Amino acid sequence: MASQENVQATMSTKLVTATTTLQPSFEQFSSILADKFVGYLDYLNNIPGGTIVLRYIKSSYKNDPVRSLFELCLFILACNYFLSSKKKENRSDILDFSEKEIDELCRQWEPAPLVEKLGPQKSWDLRCTPEIKGHNGAMVQVTTPHIGERVKAVNLASSDFLNLNESEAVSSAAKSCISTCGVGSCGPPNFYGTQDVHVRLEEDLSEYLDTEQAILYGQDFTTAGSVIAAFLKRGDLCVVDSGISLALQKALVVSRCDLEWYDHNDMDHLDRILSELSPILDKQKPIRRRFIVTEALFSNYGDIADLPKIVELKNKYKYRLFLDETLSIGVLGDTGKGLPEYYGVPRSEIAITIGSFALSFAASGGFCVGVTPMIHHQRISSLAYVFSASLAPFSAKSASSAIKEITTKTNSQGKSVLISSLHEKTSYLYNQLKKTLTNRFFSIVSSPESPIIHLSLDKEYRKRLNLPIFYGNTEFLLNGKPARKSNGFSQRYNLESYILQKVIDEVLIRENILLTRSKNALDHENLPVANPHLLIMVNVAVSFEALDKLVKTLEDISHEMSHKIRNQEDLQILEQELLTY
Amino acid sequence: MSYKIPNAPVDTRSPEELAEREYGRLKSDDYLYVSRHPVGEPLPTPVDDEPPYIIYISTYISYLILIIIGHIRDFFGKIFKPQDYEDLVEKNGYAPWYDGFESFYVRRLKLRIDDCFARPIHGVPGRFVKCFDRFRSSNLRYTYTGTSTECLNLSSYNYLGFAQSQGVCTSTALKCVDDYGTSACSPRAHCGTTDLHRECERVVAEYLNQDDSIVISQGYGTNANLFASLVDPECLIISDELNHASIRFGIRLSGASVKVFKHNDMNDLNKLIRNSIAQGQPRTHRSWKKIIIAVEGLYSMEGNMVNLPEIVRLKEKYRCYLFVDEAHSIGALGPEGRGVCDYFSIPHSKIDVLMGTFTKSFGATGGYISGKQELIDALRINYITNIYGESVPPPILGQIISSLNVLTGKLNKGEGVERLKRIAFNSRYLRLGLKRLGFIVYGSDDSPVIPLLLFLPAKMPAVSRLLYDCNIAVVVVGYPATPLSSSRVRLCVSSALTKEDLDYVLTKFSEIGDLTYLKFSSGIAGGSKIPGEPPRWSIEEVLEHNTEDCKKPKLT
Numbered sequence A: 001m002a003s004q005e006n007v008q009a010t011m012s013t014k015l016v017t018a019t020t021t022l023q024p025s026f027e028q029f030s031s032i033l034a035d036k037f038v039g040y041l042d043y044l045n046n047i048p049g050g051t052i053v054l055r056y057i058k059s060s061y062k063n064d065p066v067r068s069l070f071e072l073c074l075f076i077l078a079c080n081y082f083l084s085s086k087k088k089e090n091r092s093d094i095l096d097f098s099e100k101e102i103d104e105l106c107r108q109w110e111p112a113p114l115v116e117k118l119g120p121q122k123s124w125d126l127r128c129t130p131e132i133k134g135h136n137g138a139m140v141q142v143t144t145p146h147i148g149e150r151v152k153a154v155n156l157a158s159s160d161f162l163n164l165n166e167s168e169a170v171s172s173a174a175k176s177c178i179s180t181c182g183v184g185s186c187g188p189p190n191f192y193g194t195q196d197v198h199v200r201l202e203e204d205l206s207e208y209l210d211t212e213q214a215i216l217y218g219q220d221f222t223t224a225g226s227v228i229a230a231f232l233k234r235g236d237l238c239v240v241d242s243g244i245s246l247a248l249q250k251a252l253v254v255s256r257c258d259l260e261w262y263d264h265n266d267m268d269h270l271d272r273i274l275s276e277l278s279p280i281l282d283k284q285k286p287i288r289r290r291f292i293v294t295e296a297l298f299s300n301y302g303d304i305a306d307l308p309k310i311v312e313l314k315n316k317y318k319y320r321l322f323l324d325e326t327l328s329i330g331v332l333g334d335t336g337k338g339l340p341e342y343y344g345v346p347r348s349e350i351a352i353t354i355g356s357f358a359l360s361f362a363a364s365g366g367f368c369v370g371v372t373p374m375i376h377h378q379r380i381s382s383l384a385y386v387f388s389a390s391l392a393p394f395s396a397k398s399a400s401s402a403i404k405e406i407t408t409k410t411n412s413q414g415k416s417v418l419i420s421s422l423h424e425k426t427s428y429l430y431n432q433l434k435k436t437l438t439n440r441f442f443s444i445v446s447s448p449e450s451p452i453i454h455l456s457l458d459k460e461y462r463k464r465l466n467l468p469i470f471y472g473n474t475e476f477l478l479n480g481k482p483a484r485k486s487n488g489f490s491q492r493y494n495l496e497s498y499i500l501q502k503v504i505d506e507v508l509i510r511e512n513i514l515l516t517r518s519k520n521a522l523d524h525e526n527l528p529v530a531n532p533h534l535l536i537m538v539n540v541a542v543s544f545e546a547l548d549k550l551v552k553t554l555e556d557i558s559h560e561m562s563h564k565i566r567n568q569e570d571l572q573i574l575e576q577e578l579l580t581y
Numbered sequence B: 001m002s003y004k005i006p007n008a009p010v011d012t013r014s015p016e017e018l019a020e021r022e023y024g025r026l027k028s029d030d031y032l033y034v035s036r037h038p039v040g041e042p043l044p045t046p047v048d049d050e051p052p053y054i055i056y057i058s059t060y061i062s063y064l065i066l067i068i069i070g071h072i073r074d075f076f077g078k079i080f081k082p083q084d085y086e087d088l089v090e091k092n093g094y095a096p097w098y099d100g101f102e103s104f105y106v107r108r109l110k111l112r113i114d115d116c117f118a119r120p121i122h123g124v125p126g127r128f129v130k131c132f133d134r135f136r137s138s139n140l141r142y143t144y145t146g147t148s149t150e151c152l153n154l155s156s157y158n159y160l161g162f163a164q165s166q167g168v169c170t171s172t173a174l175k176c177v178d179d180y181g182t183s184a185c186s187p188r189a190h191c192g193t194t195d196l197h198r199e200c201e202r203v204v205a206e207y208l209n210q211d212d213s214i215v216i217s218q219g220y221g222t223n224a225n226l227f228a229s230l231v232d233p234e235c236l237i238i239s240d241e242l243n244h245a246s247i248r249f250g251i252r253l254s255g256a257s258v259k260v261f262k263h264n265d266m267n268d269l270n271k272l273i274r275n276s277i278a279q280g281q282p283r284t285h286r287s288w289k290k291i292i293i294a295v296e297g298l299y300s301m302e303g304n305m306v307n308l309p310e311i312v313r314l315k316e317k318y319r320c321y322l323f324v325d326e327a328h329s330i331g332a333l334g335p336e337g338r339g340v341c342d343y344f345s346i347p348h349s350k351i352d353v354l355m356g357t358f359t360k361s362f363g364a365t366g367g368y369i370s371g372k373q374e375l376i377d378a379l380r381i382n383y384i385t386n387i388y389g390e391s392v393p394p395p396i397l398g399q400i401i402s403s404l405n406v407l408t409g410k411l412n413k414g415e416g417v418e419r420l421k422r423i424a425f426n427s428r429y430l431r432l433g434l435k436r437l438g439f440i441v442y443g444s445d446d447s448p449v450i451p452l453l454l455f456l457p458a459k460m461p462a463v464s465r466l467l468y469d470c471n472i473a474v475v476v477v478g479y480p481a482t483p484l485s486s487s488r489v490r491l492c493v494s495s496a497l498t499k500e501d502l503d504y505v506l507t508k509f510s511e512i513g514d515l516t517y518l519k520f521s522s523g524i525a526g527g528s529k530i531p532g533e534p535p536r537w538s539i540e541e542v543l544e545h546n547t548e549d550c551k552k553p554k555l556t
């Protein structure tokens, strides 16, 4: 994580640039320059016609040679700019070759293959993907190449937490829409791709989340990249949590804005950074856009952001807040309205909220909500909105009906029935696991509220196996620019994933319960990557008995595993085993 | 009457009648054609006709006037109506959401013709599209009457007419909701892979004669993160200057070096490849690790095709890799609808990365990547849209699988062939007709995208509104999507249209062309009755000969 010294180092360079102003000795310097310049100008007398030019220059600027010098410099700069912009590449950098030499060079050039062939060390991962036969829901028929077919497995690997994919209301809404609108929308929203169902969903969503407006995107994963790039340009500033998901990382890379990182969920650190930045920013004219960027429920760690504190800080230092609620909408809060509802903070404190319909809403696509001018700007300049077909109408309809399912069925305290059932199951499982997983193989890293329970190999245990604290690299945190070289293959990451896969397989074999683990494209991660986690995704339709069974097996398995894999030698055995997975 | 966009009004027409409005019945086998490029023949360079100089001059003057007036209005507006500019100035220490300069074009030019964009619709965007009736009650507000008007649809990407609410594809999609639900529930690697996903990927790969494929839930998202998985900063991507925003976004995100060649200019490409290999990487002059050429199959703003035979020759000669985005060409081109490769009779395997979307021809959404097994295997574990993004919802997979099966004849034998032949015929029919009437149209003869040049910005709203009044829905595009001086109407032809529809379109275009002075082609792009003279056929003459003439090898 961003260590304090490093952040301070970057801060101090910032301070230097900000305080570099014109020194008082400027006047002396300019008068010397002016003398010299006039001296050179006199040479013009020697050139035929030069006298006229000289007289013109002197009279036109009332003998203010500094000004002429200044204009001359500007002129030369402008010329230089226009000439060089035609030839971007530095001329001196271009080697001269004859046609024959080029032919020869082309013949000699040996290109690398388009992709590296997957070796057995990587390809085992391909065989871990479970294939669901038929309806995806709380109970599934699942096949994996390693285990074979399992009929009626309990599914704790799906992010459809509310089990709305099996809801009669949602699917009949989808079906009625397909019967009137077809499947695809056949056009971008601005070109006859906006249908009444899209508008209804935008209204439903903004009412549900209590904002002015909403905008829909065709896919959740591209939403962040498109929204951030529409507002943040070079020169704008983002103060970012260093635990954000890959989608946000890529979005920030593309936007090219200035970045400051605060340690994951560390509010003191955030406060320090903001207060250190504020004297510089106070001088800024005109003010540039400034954002604090964070996820609500972190997909990498399963913990939640401290919203009240962030809101307090952002108001104090005048930042806008960008909140990624991809995982928390339909999960947190009494009626699933996300992190603000959970903390009782009004949604209006959050400038930009993005989220997904593909998880709790059992539909597809992403969205962004906020104030009218912000949404309006996206309709014209957000790339994934303008240059892509709009969301399939039936998906919009399903999402609308999912919102209805969540909000209309409430219990006596005004809580959504579905959501409170999710909360109940989540905290039950969390507490049971907390109670039983005491043998120092697994530890829970996620917050009690998270319906995705993250189990990590225990810290001490990992130390014994000599596994690193984190994977990936810290380049982006320290220098504000992602590393040029991607992370490359990590055998230890691979092995750690493999240990978790063995647990997953055992759970499926013994108890017929499907779990999953964090699956990252390590190559593409720009931030330090947490060690692989075993993920249990709570589903409202899974019974308490099944959860009990899971807890029991996990206890047994972790016991066995911690005996089987004790030290680094055991890891080497796994290395061989993995090749034949 | 309301400011709110209304719900779809109830439609009481019979299913047969509705089906006819979504996909017109074929009246005669004369209206069919097979599109294919004669093997060995070089691709004719599409001739871009030039309008008289006066048009260019008045175009620039128009923009000048618009810009000057815009600035004057901004100047006085900021003084007298500051509330209109609230969004552009700092407020309580917060920067505005966007800059005034950045939004000038939108506020001062686009806003004037805002009614030509984003017309809300309901129902199937098939042969007809149902647009809600509205009128503008203030700058940013429309009043909706609650009714809608059916317009002939030349705007939606519905090349093969699969946008339907009845028929085998729709039934399959409905069945998928029953059998699989509305959502895939999870990214692919967790539990978002069903047997339907696998089947779809197999069907797509088979259709494209490739080893394997990956389907993604959005075409834009397919490109946006693809390149990062193929290249690193020591690689070079050579990209066509008119490539789609998603490709450019993907390239930018990949961090590789990028060089741009002139649109479809093979000499420029050749020179660029040679020089790049010879020079190597900037500064260090180390040789490039690999070079990928990125092109589109059919350019959606220009209507022309990539010169695939030549590019394949170049890429093989210099051992570069080739990425082709078939968003608009898959389904719409080639005797079997298998895209540009099919059209040019080039084996699909010659293309290293075949990308395409299901949005345009198949009435679904999403995109795919297909190629050799090695590539797809690598992408499955190293392609972030596939790993972190949502997986494709089942009904969409149903639509993709069934529409591809219709095209290959596995479902409803004969229907697929008819669709393919109709799009080929319709494209040529409309293009030839417009050419002969004297319009300037861009693009290749067989392209289902027909850009008709307007040049003057004021003609965009004029043509769009006049056509809308005749119940024809078209898309107008201008700066910044096109160069400043070449605003255009983009017509997307569909198999769903009948010959009578196209005759109606031609008649109306002819009238509107006379009214707005759009018939100013010089004849160098063909269409002349008497060689050497500008083509100015009367509408009767055009309609009389069009059916035979559009089936001749060259459209003249």
Ligand SMILES: Cc1ncc(COP(=O)(O)O)c(C=O)c1O
Binding pocket: A218, A387, A388, A389, A390, B218, B219, B220, B221, B223, B244, B246, B296, B300, B325, B327, B328, B357, B358, B359, B365, B366, B367
């Ligand atoms: C060349 C190209 N690629 C990709 C896309 C994006 O496809 P989708 O609309 O499915 O996101 C488009 C759509 O306009 C396109 O023209």
